[in-house]
Amino acid sequence: MKQSVDWTIEGLSEIDQAIARLAKEKYHLDTYPNQIEIINAEQMITVYSSSGLPLNYPHWSFGKQFLQVEKLYQRGQMGLAYELVINSNPCITYLMEENTPVMQTLVIAHACYGHNAFFKGNYLFKAWTDADAIVDYMLFAKRYIHCCEEKYGQERVESLIDACHAIINQGVDKYRRPPKLSLHEESERQAEREAYIQSQINTLWRTLPQKNKPSREPDQFPLEPEENFLYFFEKNAPLLESWEREIVRIIRKISQYFYPQRQTKVMNEGWATFWHYTLIHDLYRSGIVDDAFMLEFYHHHTNVIYQLPYNSPYFYGINPYTLGFSIFKDIRRICESPTKEDRQWFPDFAGKDWLETIHFAMKNFKDESFIAQFLSPALIRELKLFNIIDDQSKPYFEVNAIHNDEGYRKIREALSQQYDLSIQEPNIQIYRVNRRGDRSLTIRYTPHAKRPLDTDTLDQVIKHIHALWGFQVKIEEVQEDGSVQVIKQCP
Amino acid sequence: MSRFIDRRSQNRHQSVVNRQRFIQRFKKQIQKSVSQAIGKRSIQDLNRGEDIQIPKKDLSEPKFRFGLGGIRQMILPGNKAFVPGDHIKRPDQSNTQGAGSSSGNHTEGSEDDFVFQLNNEEFLNIFFDDLALPNLVKTQIKKNKQQELVRAGVSSVGNPANIHVVHSLRNALSRRIASGQSLRKKLASLEALLKIEQLKKPKNTIQIDSLKKEIEVLKKRIKKIPFIDPTDLKYKVKVLESKPTNQAVMFCLMDVSGSMDEQKKELAKKFFILLYLFLRKNYQTIDLIFIRHHTTAKEVNEQDFFYSRETGGTVVSSALELMSHIIKTRYNNEDWNIYGAQASDGDNWNNDSPKCRDILIHEIMPYTQYFAYIEIMPRSHQSLWELYLEIKKKYPHFAMQTIHNPQDIYLALRALFKKSIGTTQARPQA
Numbered sequence: 001m002k003q004s005v006d007w008t009i010e011g012l013s014e015i016d017q018a019i020a021r022l023a024k025e026k027y028h029l030d031t032y033p034n035q036i037e038i039i040n041a042e043q044m045i046t047v048y049s050s051s052g053l054p055l056n057y058p059h060w061s062f063g064k065q066f067l068q069v070e071k072l073y074q075r076g077q078m079g080l081a082y083e084l085v086i087n088s089n090p091c092i093t094y095l096m097e098e099n100t101p102v103m104q105t106l107v108i109a110h111a112c113y114g115h116n117a118f119f120k121g122n123y124l125f126k127a128w129t130d131a132d133a134i135v136d137y138m139l140f141a142k143r144y145i146h147c148c149e150e151k152y153g154q155e156r157v158e159s160l161i162d163a164c165h166a167i168i169n170q171g172v173d174k175y176r177r178p179p180k181l182s183l184h185e186e187s188e189r190q191a192e193r194e195a196y197i198q199s200q201i202n203t204l205w206r207t208l209p210q211k212n213k214p215s216r217e218p219d220q221f222p223l224e225p226e227e228n229f230l231y232f233f234e235k236n237a238p239l240l241e242s243w244e245r246e247i248v249r250i251i252r253k254i255s256q257y258f259y260p261q262r263q264t265k266v267m268n269e270g271w272a273t274f275w276h277y278t279l280i281h282d283l284y285r286s287g288i289v290d291d292a293f294m295l296e297f298y299h300h301h302t303n304v305i306y307q308l309p310y311n312s313p314y315f316y317g318i319n320p321y322t323l324g325f326s327i328f329k330d331i332r333r334i335c336e337s338p339t340k341e342d343r344q345w346f347p348d349f350a351g352k353d354w355l356e357t358i359h360f361a362m363k364n365f366k367d368e369s370f371i372a373q374f375l376s377p378a379l380i381r382e383l384k385l386f387n388i389i390d391d392q393s394k395p396y397f398e399v400n401a402i403h404n405d406e407g408y409r410k411i412r413e414a415l416s417q418q419y420d421l422s423i424q425e426p427n428i429q430i431y432r433v434n435r436r437g438d439r440s441l442t443i444r445y446t447p448h449a450k451r452p453l454d455t456d457t458l459d460q461v462i463k464h465i466h467a468l469w470g471f472q473v474k475i476e477e478v479q480e481d482g483s484v485q486v487i488k489q490c491p
Numbered sequence: 492m493s494r495f496i497d498r499r500s501q502n503r504h505q506s507v508v509n510r511q512r513f514i515q516r517f518k519k520q521i522q523k524s525v526s527q528a529i530g531k532r533s534i535q536d537l538n539r540g541e542d543i544q545i546p547k548k549d550l551s552e553p554k555f556r557f558g559l560g561g562i563r564q565m566i567l568p569g570n571k572a573f574v575p576g577d578h579i580k581r582p583d584q585s586n587t588q589g590a591g592s593s594s595g596n597h598t599e600g601s602e603d604d605f606v607f608q609l610n611n612e613e614f615l616n617i618f619f620d621d622l623a624l625p626n627l628v629k630t631q632i633k634k635n636k637q638q639e640l641v642r643a644g645v646s647s648v649g650n651p652a653n654i655h656v657v658h659s660l661r662n663a664l665s666r667r668i669a670s671g672q673s674l675r676k677k678l679a680s681l682e683a684l685l686k687i688e689q690l691k692k693p694k695n696t697i698q699i700d701s702l703k704k705e706i707e708v709l710k711k712r713i714k715k716i717p718f719i720d721p722t723d724l725k726y727k728v729k730v731l732e733s734k735p736t737n738q739a740v741m742f743c744l745m746d747v748s749g750s751m752d753e754q755k756k757e758l759a760k761k762f763f764i765l766l767y768l769f770l771r772k773n774y775q776t777i778d779l780i781f782i783r784h785h786t787t788a789k790e791v792n793e794q795d796f797f798y799s800r801e802t803g804g805t806v807v808s809s810a811l812e813l814m815s816h817i818i819k820t821r822y823n824n825e826d827w828n829i830y831g832a833q834a835s836d837g838d839n840w841n842n843d844s845p846k847c848r849d850i851l852i853h854e855i856m857p858y859t860q861y862f863a864y865i866e867i868m869p870r871s872h873q874s875l876w877e878l879y880l881e882i883k884k885k886y887p888h889f890a891m892q893t894i895h896n897p898q899d900i901y902l903a904l905r906a907l908f909k910k911s912i913g914t915t916q917a918r919p920q921a
Binding site: 009012013016017020033034035036037038039040042043045046049050058059060061062063064066067068071090094097108112158162165166167168169170307308309310311312318383384385386387388389390391392395396397398399400401402403406407411414415417418425426428447449450451452453454455456457458459460461464 | 493494495496497498499505506508509510511512513514515516517550551552553554555556557558559560561562563564565566567568569570571573574575576577578579580581605606607608
């Protein structure tokens with residue numbers, strides 16, 4: 001690609017073909033077909049603020065997000081993403097119009113071949129999302145919610161969505177694999193489902209006692225504690241109407257769609273960064289791009305993977321691009337020129353084919369297990385990682401491990417946990433419904449490492465849950481001695 | 492093979508819906524901000540939006556999350572000098588949160604307010620909602636001034652549809668006359684010569700022939716002068732002109748005696764603004780005259796009008812006298828449309844009220860288009876109200892209203908808006 005101020009669609013199309021050839025033939029990247037859309041800043045902010053989906057139902061919180069991003073952008077306090085990519089088939093990538101030609105090339109390599117291959121290959125995405133159906137499903141969701149607003153009033157729909165948003169992070173079956181979603185079946189089965197669910201609910205809440213039969217039902221309901229709140233309310237909330245159940249379901253489905261992304265931030269970005277880095281160097285070696293191109297490319301690339309040190313005033317945590325990119329690059333190094341240490345730590349793949357190894361890593365891991373498996377001592381030394389213990393009962397932080405022989409495993413384990421959603425998010429489950437009495441719902445919080453729930457937000461969340469359930473809601477916390485104490489109830 | 496789509500010209504303003512939703516949702520807070528903004532602004536300063544601040548906690552989206560406390564581990568990059576067992580002093584609480592934002596944990600940075608820009612239309616909408624204006628009125632005064640194409644002479648540039656035929660032909664004619672003038676003179680003299688030659692005997696045939704030839708050439712040249720030339724063309728010019736082009740003067744009269752507190756003044760200000768908006772719609776230029784009074788009246792600027800405080804009793808007639816005086820000296824009734832707006836809490840010296848009535852009836856009402864009087868939160872109506880009722884009977888363009896909240900303001904001006912809507916509807920569309 002010629003170094004010039006402006007790109008053209010023809011130029012981009014040409015470079016895209018060169019990258020596609022390399023990606024497929026040399027590196028065996030298996031991707032969905034690409035649909036690359038050029039958009040302007042306003043459109044980018046729009047997609048950005050409706051949680052990264054090209055179609056979404058209208059809601060005030062997206063408007064709030066939009067206003068916030070727009071203001072930051074207009075005042076120059078925030079740059080916009082250069083691209084945004086949707087896990088769909090064909091894979092939709094949005095490119096910003098004001099990107100330079102170099103930027104566009106980088107972004108095409110990054111998103112259209114990196115992220116795209118990740119969406120298609122990673123096991124979590126395969127299990128949890130259906131790329132063929134998401135755009136159709138969102139279309140269905142948007143239409144359905146629009147219809148509900150017309151029928152039942154915007155206010156009712158909005159407060160229902162508010163309530164669902166409050167527990168959107170409790171909307172995934174972590175251990176069950178969900179059925180695929182599709183527009184066709186969704187609409188077809190929806191009416192059927194409405195009738196069926198309603199009849200189920202009626203059975204559950206039947207008030208006439210069955211006299212002759214001794215009750216064989218166990219008193220405990222649900223039988224097992226339920227972590228998927230949205231699912232539980234969709235199926236069991238006594239007072240919801242069928243259209244309300246459908247909306248709860250829609251939000252659960254969307255939450256589920258994003259679940260793999262929340263668990264693969266480091267891997268996904270690292271993988272895409274690794275590929276734009278590798279592919280663009282290949283373009284350079286084959287003379288398709290020149291020195292000037294590479295200078296600008298390095299400028300952008302190093303910006304993306306810059307890691308601020310912990311004591312910088314702008315430090316905001318570990319940069320997932322840096323960590324992911326470094327690990328993938330490190331895997332390649334361990335395969336191509338392993339040291340003695342590497343052979344000792346990674347006997348499985350040190351010295352093996354690197355391409356095969358990173359494909360394996362991409363397909364079969366999520367952030368937590370990826371770090372636990374592939375973070376090497378060499379990389380810990382390079383990033384100078386250290387672990388601190390923050391015990392609120394003490395007036396200081398304690399340094400627990402640094403980049404030395406005693407520290408490597410501790411650091412690896414702690415960093416892996418840092419990406420483990422079951423540790424990073426409070427462990428909250430629906431525990432019990434009082435079916436015989438006042439129909440009250442009990443939610444149990446089991447603390448990990450003595451961390452309490454934030455009581456300010458708890459007040460509001462419990463109100464939202466109460467709105468969904470319709471009867472009293474209690475939240476209890478398991479104490480250190482194993483006893484249980486109610487920490488909040490509504491009303 | 493990838494597919495490229497240029498979306499830049501499509502799907503614009505998709506987020507408008509969500510923006511509207513947001514504004515709807517936080518209407519109360521926004522309304523409060525708008526109210527405050529109105530309080531700070533000048534009456535005429537209504538052509539811009541406003542930065543709205545909403546406390547962050549009001550628009551939080553609550554989720555289950557951890558509070559402070561317990562034990563956490565953090566992996567941090569860039570170790571320089573720490574070894575295991577080192578203790579690091581805990582930074583103050585706000586910093587702890589910043590440092591703890593690892594792994595994308597969302598922590599509240601600061602409790603800053605959420606700020607966003609309301610555009611002008613949204614700003615006015617909120618203001619109108621506050622006043623409970625009927626929709627027809629809202630759209631009517633929100634629209635920009637009506638503009639009309641008015642003929643404004645001719646020009647040498649324009650498009651063919653606007654050619655001014657008479658002007659163009661007249662130009663062509665004069666050009667033809669002007670540019671053929673010397674030729675025709677010459678022709679005339681040659682023809683005269685030819686006549687002389689033809690009368691001469693013997694005839695000088697050579698001379699005659701050459702003269703004839705010359706005449707021939709000249710005639711051809713005259714004929715070749717174009718009938719119409721691009722330079723002749725004239726075009727009609729039309730310019731946009733605001734309609735109607737009249738001017739108006741608006742008198743704002745307010746009682747600033749001790750009993751008028753800030754809240755009352757705020758209501759009064761809204762009343763003046765609404766009248767101003769109406770006038771802005773209907774007149775090209777508007778003069779604003781501010782007269783405040785307690786026992787004596789004074790013409791002041793807007794700043795002093797709303798913000799400076801005075802105490803003392805109340806003599807309403809002083810203001811009316813001043814208004815009448817200003818009308819006589821500065822605003823010739825033939826050239827100006829005069830509007831009066833008076834705000835007071837109803838206090839007046841009892842023996843002054845009849846005087847007010849007389850001034851209004853004889854010196855003000857005959858000259859004004861509309862006079863609105865609002866009494867803000869009176870304890871009970873006093874003599875002024877009773878006497879003003881008499882004026883109302885006499886003049887239909889006198890309006891009076893008791894105001895308890897912003898929604899009542901419109902009632903005072905209702906007749907005015909009704910009339911204007913009525914006339915715009917009745918007027919055939921040109």
